[in-house]
Amino acid sequence: MTETKQRRTFVVHVEDEPGVLNRVASLFRRRAYNIDSLNVARTHEKGVSRMTIVCMAGASEARRIEANLYKLVDVLRVDEVTDTATVEHVLCLVKVGVDEARRPEVLQILDVFGARTLDLSPCSLVTELTGAVDVIDRFLAVLAPFGILEVAQTGAVAMSRDAERPQLRAAEPCKGSSAHAA
Amino acid sequence: MTQTTTTASPASPAKKEPHPALHASGTTLTGAEILWEVLVREGVDTVFGYPGGAIMPAYDAMARYPIHHVLTRHEQGASHMADGYARASGGVGVCIATSGPGATNLVTGIATAMLDSIPMVCITGQVPSPFIGTDAFQETDIQGVTIPITKHNYLVTDPKDLARVLKEAFYVARSGRPGPVVVDVTKDAQQKSATFEWNDEPVKLRGYRPEHTPLSSELEKARELIDAAERPVILAGHGIIKGQATGLLLEFVRKTDIPVAQTLLGLGGFPASHERALGMMGMHGEAWVNQAIQDADLLIALGMRFDDRVTGKLESYAPKAKKIHVELDPAEIDKNVKADVPIVGDVREVLGSLLPAVKERKRSAWVTHIDGLRSESAERDIQTHSGEAHLYAAHVIGDLYRLTEGKATVVTDVGQHQMWEAQYYKHERPRSLLTSGGLGTMGFALPAAIGARFARPNDETWVIAGDGGFQMTACELSVCAQENLNLNIAIVNNGFLGMVRQWQELFYEKRYVATPIGAPDFVLLAQAHGLEGIRVTKRSEVEAAVQHARSVSHTVLIDFRVEPEEVVYPMVPSGKRLDEMIRRPRLSPATDPHDSVAPPAMTKTDKD
Numbered sequence: 001m002t003e004t005k006q007r008r009t010f011v012v013h014v015e016d017e018p019g020v021l022n023r024v025a026s027l028f029r030r031r032a033y034n035i036d037s038l039n040v041a042r043t044h045e046k047g048v049s050r051m052t053i054v055c056m057a058g059a060s061e062a063r064r065i066e067a068n069l070y071k072l073v074d075v076l077r078v079d080e081v082t083d084t085a086t087v088e089h090v091l092c093l094v095k096v097g098v099d100e101a102r103r104p105e106v107l108q109i110l111d112v113f114g115a116r117t118l119d120l121s122p123c124s125l126v127t128e129l130t131g132a133v134d135v136i137d138r139f140l141a142v143l144a145p146f147g148i149l150e151v152a153q154t155g156a157v158a159m160s161r162d163a164e165r166p167q168l169r170a171a172e173p174c175k176g177s178s179a180h181a182a
Numbered sequence: 183m184t185q186t187t188t189t190a191s192p193a194s195p196a197k198k199e200p201h202p203a204l205h206a207s208g209t210t211l212t213g214a215e216i217l218w219e220v221l222v223r224e225g226v227d228t229v230f231g232y233p234g235g236a237i238m239p240a241y242d243a244m245a246r247y248p249i250h251h252v253l254t255r256h257e258q259g260a261s262h263m264a265d266g267y268a269r270a271s272g273g274v275g276v277c278i279a280t281s282g283p284g285a286t287n288l289v290t291g292i293a294t295a296m297l298d299s300i301p302m303v304c305i306t307g308q309v310p311s312p313f314i315g316t317d318a319f320q321e322t323d324i325q326g327v328t329i330p331i332t333k334h335n336y337l338v339t340d341p342k343d344l345a346r347v348l349k350e351a352f353y354v355a356r357s358g359r360p361g362p363v364v365v366d367v368t369k370d371a372q373q374k375s376a377t378f379e380w381n382d383e384p385v386k387l388r389g390y391r392p393e394h395t396p397l398s399s400e401l402e403k404a405r406e407l408i409d410a411a412e413r414p415v416i417l418a419g420h421g422i423i424k425g426q427a428t429g430l431l432l433e434f435v436r437k438t439d440i441p442v443a444q445t446l447l448g449l450g451g452f453p454a455s456h457e458r459a460l461g462m463m464g465m466h467g468e469a470w471v472n473q474a475i476q477d478a479d480l481l482i483a484l485g486m487r488f489d490d491r492v493t494g495k496l497e498s499y500a501p502k503a504k505k506i507h508v509e510l511d512p513a514e515i516d517k518n519v520k521a522d523v524p525i526v527g528d529v530r531e532v533l534g535s536l537l538p539a540v541k542e543r544k545r546s547a548w549v550t551h552i553d554g555l556r557s558e559s560a561e562r563d564i565q566t567h568s569g570e571a572h573l574y575a576a577h578v579i580g581d582l583y584r585l586t587e588g589k590a591t592v593v594t595d596v597g598q599h600q601m602w603e604a605q606y607y608k609h610e611r612p613r614s615l616l617t618s619g620g621l622g623t624m625g626f627a628l629p630a631a632i633g634a635r636f637a638r639p640n641d642e643t644w645v646i647a648g649d650g651g652f653q654m655t656a657c658e659l660s661v662c663a664q665e666n667l668n669l670n671i672a673i674v675n676n677g678f679l680g681m682v683r684q685w686q687e688l689f690y691e692k693r694y695v696a697t698p699i700g701a702p703d704f705v706l707l708a709q710a711h712g713l714e715g716i717r718v719t720k721r722s723e724v725e726a727a728v729q730h731a732r733s734v735s736h737t738v739l740i741d742f743r744v745e746p747e748e749v750v751y752p753m754v755p756s757g758k759r760l761d762e763m764i765r766r767p768r769l770s771p772a773t774d775p776h777d778s779v780a781p782p783a784m785t786k787t788d789k790d
Contacts (some may be wrong), residue, residue, distance in 0.1 A: 015389060019325065019337075026329045060516045067513035073334045073354060076389045168388065 003058030007036065008082040009158050010065065012051040013168055015074040016042055023072050024051065033057060033065055037090075037155030048076065048168065052088075052157045076168045081158050088158040092136045093118070095126050097147035106146055113139050124149060203247050207380040213341030214243035214372040217305070220348040222247055223380065226276050228636045230254055230263035234280025236320060237307030239372035252636065252665060255657035257284050259629040261291020261304060262655070266593060266633030268300050269616045270641075274355050275633060278305045282320030285366070286327065290623060292362045293331040297620025298447060299420065301360035303351050310370040311339040324366050333361030339368045341376035353385040358392025359511045360424065394510065396527030401535050403523045404482075404506045408438060409541040411480035413548045415503075416442045417463065417492075420619075421485010421510060422451035423612040427530040431484070432456070434537050439545045441552055443471045445486050446604055447619040454588075454608035460552070464492040465754045466601040469763055470555035472754065476761045477551070478503040485509065485529040488518040489620070494760035508532045562751070562766040565606065573721055575599055575674045575744040580606040581721075582644065582672060585728045590614070590642040590670075593631035595651035596622045598680035601750045603646050625654030628671070632658060635667050642670070642732065649675040649701045659711040662737040670731040671739040673704055676746045684749050688764065708739035719743045 014020045021040055028035050036054040043050045057065060062080055069078045081088075098106050099122065106125065110117060115129040129139050133156055140151065201222055205211060211219065217240055221229070230252045233241045244251060254260040257279045264275030275295075279288050285306040295302045309318040325337045334354045336347045344367065351363040408414065422431055428451055435442060435458050442452045443463040452459055460471045472494075475481065481503045486492070488507075493499045496518060507514075507521035508529055515524040525532055560566065564576045579602045582590075588608050593616040594600045600617060609615045616634055618626040627647040635643055652673050662669055683697040708715030716727045718740055731738035751766035 019329075022326065023329055030330045060520075064513050064515075064517060067511075067515070070391070071333075071511070071513060073387060073390045 003060055005056045005058050005061075006082070008055055008057050008062050008080060009086070009088060009156065010051075010053045010055075010069070011079045011081055011158055011160075011166075012053060012069060012075060013043070013077040013166060014040075014049050014051060014072075015076065016047050016049045017074055020049065020072075020074045021051075023074060024053070024069070027068055027072065028053075028055070028065075031065075031068060033061070039155035039157050045168075052155060054156050077166055079160070079166070081160055085161040086158050087161065088132060088156050089130050090133050090136050090156050091128065091130045091154045092139070093126060093128050093150075093152040094140065094143060094148060095124055095150040096143055097124050097149045099123050102146060106143070109142055113142075115139065201248055205378060207378060209378050210375050211378045212239065212243065212373060212375050213338075213344050213367065214239040215246070216341060216344045216376065216378050217348065217367065217372070218243055218247040218249060219378055219380070220345050220352075221249065221276065224349070224352045225273065228252065228267065229276045229278050230260040230267070230633065231278030231305075232257050232260055232280070232284060234282075234284045234307065234320070236281035236309055236369045237278060237284070237305075237367075237372075238280075239369060240278065240305070240307065240367070243372075250636075252632070252661060254629065255660050256655070257287030258290050258625065259632075259655055259658045259661070261288040261302070262294065262623075262626050262629035263633035263636075263658075264302050264304070265291055265295045265298075265300050265626075266616055266630030267637045268295070268302055268633075269298075269630070270591065270613055270634035271637035272613065273637075274301045274303055274352055276303050276305070280307045280320065281309055281324070282322045284320075285322055285324040289327065289331065290625075291629075292328055292364065294618050294621045294623040294626060295362040296331045296333070298618065299360050299424065300362065301355040302362040303348075303355050304362060304364045306364060306366045307372070308337065308366045308368040311368045312370075314339075314368070324364060328364045331362070332364050333359075335364035335366070337366045337368075338371050341371050341374050342379075344371065344376070345378060345380055349380075350385050350387060354387070354390065393528070394512065394526045396508075396525045396532050396535065400523055400525045401532070401539070404525060405536060405539045407480055407504055407506060407523060408440075408482065408536070409543075411440075411504075412545065413478045413502075413551075414438075414440045414480040414482060414545070415460070415474050415478045416440050417445070417475075417481055417483040417486055418442050418448045418452050419445045419484060419486025420447035420451070421508075421529045422448055425485060425510075425528055425530040426612070427484070427533055428452060428612055430530060430533040430537060434533055434540070437537065437542045438540055439543060439549065440482070441474065441549065443467070443475060445489070445492055445619070446617060448486065449604060450609035450612045450614045453610045455610060458549075462604045464489075464760075465494070465756075466605070466750050466752065467754075468556075468605065469559045469752045469765060470552055472752075472760045472763065473555050474552050475500050475503075476759075481505045483507045483509070483519075483521075484533070487511075487514045490518070493518060494754045494758055494762070498759040500760075562768055564766065570721055573719060573724075573742060573744045575676065575742070575748055576602045576606055577721055578672065578674060578718075578724060578742045578744060579603050579646065581724045582646070582728060583607040585725060586642060586644070586732070590644045591616065591634055591638065592644050592646060593617070593627050593634055595627035595645075595647035596624045596681075597648045597651060598676075598684065598748070598750050599646050599648050599674040601681075602674075607646075624648075624651035627651065628655050629658045629661075631669055631671075632661055632665075632667060635669055643668075645669065645671040647671070647673055648680055649673055649677065649704075650679045650699050652704075653699075653701060656707065659708065659713060659737075659739075663712045667737055668735045669737045670728075671708075671737065672728075673739065673741050674744055675701065675704065675741050676744050676748070677701070678746055680748070681750070683747070684753075687747070687749065688753070689755070704739060704741040708737075713737045713739060715739045715741065717741045717743065
């Protein structure tokens with residue numbers, strides 16, 4: 001079945017156990033789902049880690065990604081947040097090769113984007129910007145003419161805007177039928 | 183119709199008095215002892231395995247527990263035996279191996295069990311925990327290796343975790359959609375002591391939800407479609423057998439008059455002698471079955487996953503039919519075939535809900551239409567031909583069915599004989615056909631049948647294997663001898679890797695590359711193992727050999743020297759529409775098919 005693919009974001013809560021990242025990555029590789037970015041770190045809850053996975057997938061494929069993730073014993077909760085109200089940010093470090101002569105121009109750009117300057121040396125500076133992925137893309141495009149020496153980006157991390165705490169146990173995982181009908 | 187599956191679950195948790203060898207919870211025991219404490223409590227009495235350095239503490243402790251260990255000749259045999267044990271019993275099969283090569287040799291059997299959803303716990307030894315990651319002698323990251331082919335797996339480095347992990351392993355293996363679970367235990371975790379803690383509370387895993395409740399709205403949609411359908415077909419899969427839903431399916435068919443097509447793994451889940459039983463669907467399904475599916479206006483898929491061997495070309499699969507897909511695993515919904523009504527839940531529960539709701543009605547016109555398709559096929563059936571001058575594999579299997587009155591448990595290997603078995607051995611009861619369907623693992627039959635013998639020692643058990651697959655695991659004949667097994671082995675010996683040769687004949691202009699295969703003298707091979715061997719070269723000899731094998735209580739191997747270049751008909755070529763079948767040329771009663779071979783034509787049996 002071929003369907004239109006779009007950029008999709010999944011927030012996945014998992015047991016903080018060795019090998020969980022391997023299991024999730026293995027699932028995506030095995031089922032030939034292509035990961036754009038994957039971020040994983042511990043949460044405020046003991047024993048729970050949180051992944052934000054961005055990948056290209058069609059609607060039906062996305063539902064199966066969710067179902068397959070739930071089949072992993074260490075996966076506690078999966079939320080596809082592509083179409084829900086969320087904040088989704090990437091952290092980006094950029095080293096720009098710029099000397100004193102053009103530095104004011106660059107600093108002005110950093111100011112416009114709200115980026116912080118972390119380090120400054122005679123011929124370069126390191127800046128940090130946190131923002132949505134399209135903002136980061138524009139930021140890099142604007143800096144490119146000044147000579148980018150290095151870029152380090154995290155994957156996206158996402159969080160819904162509602163006031164609820166994600167329920168990590170005994171939630172009915174199978175939205176198979178209802179999601180399908182929708 | 184009796185369901186034997188409900189009574190035969192030797193590996194379900196034991197509820198009776200604890201065995202005197204067992205220790206109470208709270209006792210200090212070694213990890214090795216804890217391992218067997220848990221296995222015995224889980225109802226395990228037979229394990230299949232092969233010892234080695236990293237698992238020696240567990241083997242040493244085993245002698246103190248009521249466990250029968252079957253020493254295999256290769257660890258692949260151990261995983262297939264555990265699989266066969268699980269398939270025959272309905273419980274969890276257990277195999278055990280050492281680290282490194284012992285563990286990797288299990289892999290084919292684990293993958294086989296994974297694709298057919300077989301509950302299995304595989305215990306592997308691992309190098310001592312301080313050595314992990316150092317490329318120590320016989321170290322393999324078996325947890326990493328088996329992530330994609332297990333339902334779940336564990337590495338245990340501390341004996342205090344062992345009881346919990348093993349209990350979880352059995353629970354995960356058998357619950358929901360079953361599957362294999364690997365528990366890798368370091369040698370020091372077996373040697374060190376810990377407090378053995380055990381209670382009978384059910385396992386709680388917060389991330390694991392094996393059960394799904396079908397939505398009543400979807401059940402109602404399904405009922406409407408079923409009541410309105412004029413040309414419905416039930417597609418009964420492995421889920422009918424696993425869900426013990428045969429009785430409900432019989433009731434459902436009696437009420438709705440809907441014909442039942444079966445997947446390979448579904449055979450036995452609905453009695454073949456039933457007047458609404460169509461037989462196997464798919465690549466080598468009978469023509470009337472595939473044609474009925476293509477003509478249908480409704481498919482009711484019960485516990486099956488629309489494998490590519492079942493559907494043919496997806497774009498043209500059952501184009502006129504709405505599809506109701508009842509499946510326990512939500513990840514199977516819409517994977518291959520888009521469901522109009524997806525119902526995620528246990529097949530038995532779903533049938534139980536639908537049964538009182540659906541309308542009782544006859545579907546005479548549809549049934550008559552299918553009967554017409556059936557009679558057309560009968561003319562082409564090799565069983566209508568006497569073939570006395572030759573020995574055809576299909577005849578051997580048809581005769582086996584007749585002589586065993588269809589009551590044997592048959593374990594097949596993979597290839598042509600497997601398809602002939604599916605066509606000509608009519609299975610009446612669940613778990614009477616054990617076969618590697620999903621992975622198609624050659625070499626499966628002999629070890630899986632050995633496992634089945636231990637699960638159901640009173641069943642008449644037949645291995646049907648080709649000469650190619652049999653040679654892959656023939657070393658396990660030694661197990662038949664060492665364990666004094668009463669097993670009947672039919673080798674369908676045509677001197678070729680028959681199914682590949684068939685594809686070469688049909689699609690590679692008869693270039694028989696690497697398919698002619700030599701073999702030892704199987705009769706002498708059996709004798710060399712201290713077993714009995716019989717050679718059969720003519721159809722007139724089949725009955726005496728089969729009846730002799732049935733009458734004795736030791737393992738008998740029969741080497742059936744069959745026609746070398748027979749083809750399994752019908753055949754839907756890979757990627758073709760389900761009704762674009764290559765059919766057997768019509769037989770004329772006076773001539774032998776081999777004397778009158780017309781090149782098989784690609785016949786379209788649909789009406790366009």
